[in-house]
Amino acid sequence: MKAPSSYFDPADLTEDDDATRPYNLKSRMARGVNKLPLARRIHRLGLRVASYFHRLQWKLTFAYTLFTAGTILILAVVALALLWYLNFQSNLYPNAVADAMSKGVPPLADFLEQNPPDQAGLQRWLDDAIKANYLIMNVPKDKTGQDAETRVPGFFGEVELAAIVDTDGHVLAVNADDEAIVLNEALPGHLSPQAASVLEAALRGETDVAQLATRGEGSLTAAAPIWGRDNQVVGAMLFTTPAFPISESEFLQNVLQQMILPFAGIMLVVGVVVGALFGFLIARGLTRRLRNLSEAADAWSEGNFHVLAQDNGGDELSRLAGHLNHMAIQLQNLLQTRQELAGLEERNRLARELHDSVKQQVFATAMQVGAAKALIDRQPEQVKPHLQEAEHLVREAQQELTTLILELRPAALEGQGLARALNHYVTDWSRQTKIKADVRISGERPLPLPTEQTLFRVAQEALANIARHSRAATVEIYLGWEADEIRLVISDNGCGFNVSQVNGKGVGLQSMRERIEVLGGQFFVKSQPGVGTQVIAQIVNPEKRSTS
Template identity: 35%
Template sequence: MRFFRFLFKGLRGRLTLTYTLVTVLALMALEAILFISATAYSQVTDIDNYLNDVVTMLVPEARSYLRPEQDLPGLQVWLTTLSRKGYASLEPQGLFDSPAAAIVKNSPIFVFSADGGILAQNDSALGTQFIPYSELVMENAYSGNQNIRNLYEMDGNGNYWVAVPIYQKDHTQPVLGVITLTVQPLPVKSLTYWSSLLGLGMLAGAVLLAALAPFGAVFGYILSRGLTRRLSNLSTTAQAWGKGDFTVMPLPDRGNDEISALSYQMREMASKISNLMQDKQSLAQMKERNRIAQELHDTVKQQSFATLMQVRAARNLLVTDATAAEKSLFEAETLIKASQQELGLMISELRPPALEGKGLVVALRSYVETWSTSACVPITFKVIGDGHLSFDVEHTLYRVAQEGLSNAARHSRASAVIVNLVFEENQVILIIEDNGTGFDFAEKQASGFGLISMQDRLKEIGGKLEIRTGIHSGTQLTASIPLPGKIQSNGGNNHA
């Protein structure tokens, strides 16, 4: 049983089974057609066989009384015996033999000579005038016609009136005479006949099935190999694409059918997806460069310009007013430290700690500590729950944390920041909250402020960003990402 389960497992096994079933069903349909055709044909040929048996039995017996010499008394005795016996042919010897032809009771039987004289007649014919039921049939009999269909005619009662030519042994002309008689129609075949015939058909079908079904399975298994190999090629390619590897392409398929068309379409699709991914990557890089350029312009460049102005002022006041010059140098030093801090934050964003091997929690803890030191702002980091995240989710949340804390350092003037990472059953949430000045959300969203970048990152993986803020009321960023599976939470474990 296990062998058969293994044999018919998978597409190739199912194709083999289908091929075998088609072979079996085709054979059964062919048997049914042949059986019906044979039955219909037998209804026509059985009448011919039925009446041919009459000719086969009567001609040799009647001829024996006419050649080499006529024995009319013997012919009369034979005819009388035939009439009393009531059958014009022999009993069937096998299943497919025609039944004995029964002579219609009290019907006349005549034996005519070659010149039309009456040689013998049964008791029912005595005292009656012979009138042929069909002149054409009599002419066919005297002409020696051997086609049984030309030697009988159906009377008004459904019986067959037959004219039997008494052929010479070598079937040369003229005939020795003609026998006329009326026989009953072919009787309906009995239930036993049909049961026997059906049994023989089923036996023959079973033998053929036993012989052909294994061949059907073998040929089906062999012929399905090419088809399953072609589909396996496409399946392997699809699995690689599911993992993001679009460098794997389906092998060229020259089948010139639906599978080859699918292979071609997959190659075209992979090429288009690769181009789109490259375009997306290039666009992301361009956006990142523009963001960095804008931040350098808005912060470091402006601070550098202000530093230059303070240094020039100190140089001009160095001789005339040393105190003012010292104040300008102090301001320049402050601006340089601010520029150094900005550059440190930007470098940290461009070179994040590797997430692989560390995980999001360790990477975030390291980053918030570095940020707190650089920004000189105390920060509280908590992790609630626990769970395993994909790299895409970890990388997105890490970048959102970088952008959120960068905005807090540059714009919020906060004196404290709280970062919470919460693992829930069907989602993971990152919350960044500060006690800074806040901002007008509509105005800042329109001017950039990194919010669009964070929203785009989250949107790519099905997440969303919620912002709660107001002037002089601090800011809270909540980034949530749905998860495909459930996270096994360890309760309320907090990591400060």
């Protein structure tokens, strides 16, 4: 038989191929494997990758990664907003300037307490204080003999106004080029209302820095009182500069480029890696615990209640595992109790069967044998009918015992399979009861022994009920393996009955229902007087249950 074209055939090689036979073999096999179009292979790869993200472990990992990245980005935005607020909206910065000025102006008291004040010395001090675009306050040497200086934090750019005034607000020293500001004349008339308020607070001797600084439209103003030797205010210094040397947009751009983006970028990469690793480890532990619960549930669905869910985490999952284990133990006890009750009911039923049939037949046989014994000497010709009747009764008793034996030891236990055993049993039952029976089997597949035994017992009980009560002429039995379930349907054309009147009272019906429900199935009875009866048993396909 010629090999299919999709397989490699060594006979296809020619003599010229001998030198490169290994290479040709590999290349041809590779071509055979890669016959799928590239787009389809990419599609399959995409589906395979996407399938991983359908798993809880990867969903949690992805969530941790996104949470970490989002947190870092939010922190970066918050940091940017905080810097913008502190530099453009908050009074924290002006207050710091006022505090630094208050610490730096005490040396000016020596110039102001002279009579008249030393304006030239004040001007020199002021010019030195604002050189190099920094506000530097030179103060006396500290106890160590080193020069001490207080530098107002921050870069101010060009100083708009720096002035020293006396207690009347007259200008004694100023750095401004504004010709409107004249020495020895009042300064408040040249100031904005906010700046004038700050200067007045300083001249009153205010020490609260919140009253000594303000942020106006595009400018920052701070003032500091100058205290004399007798703790009296002898003057004040006023300082005005642009609120920030650059615009808000330039500030945000510089902070983003020089601080936020480099730092946030590094933190984002590190955070994503750490977040993904942390999420993977946490999710793996969680999914492992859930897998333990799932495996235990699978074992319980197969009737193995000896398997318990092991979880010692001490959290909600651990408590759930404990509740499930308790439920499994209760189910095991319930099933054991039901099995014991079913066995007890089965023994009671067999006792009734033996009492109602075999015992009566044996008793009648004994009566016939006794009659024959009494007539054998006096009327021998009358003995034969009694012996024939006794023989008939013995055969009936034998048939009854054979039926009971088959019920106790189903043919399915002898390795025949459910379908074949059911066919044999129905054939024997039909011959004994003289009721026509038709069996239909659909989609037969192997079943676990407990499932076969349960369905066989239900069929036995249903046929026994038909023989005793239905007065039916024909019976139809359907056994089908469907996609999701195994279905057994037994229908007769007998007298029928009112289901609502016997529901829960009939031992046989209750026994069948309990057998099916033990396997997680469903049991139904449909009947009407004069119409007939239909018994339906449905059990979930064991293959479907094991894969779900």
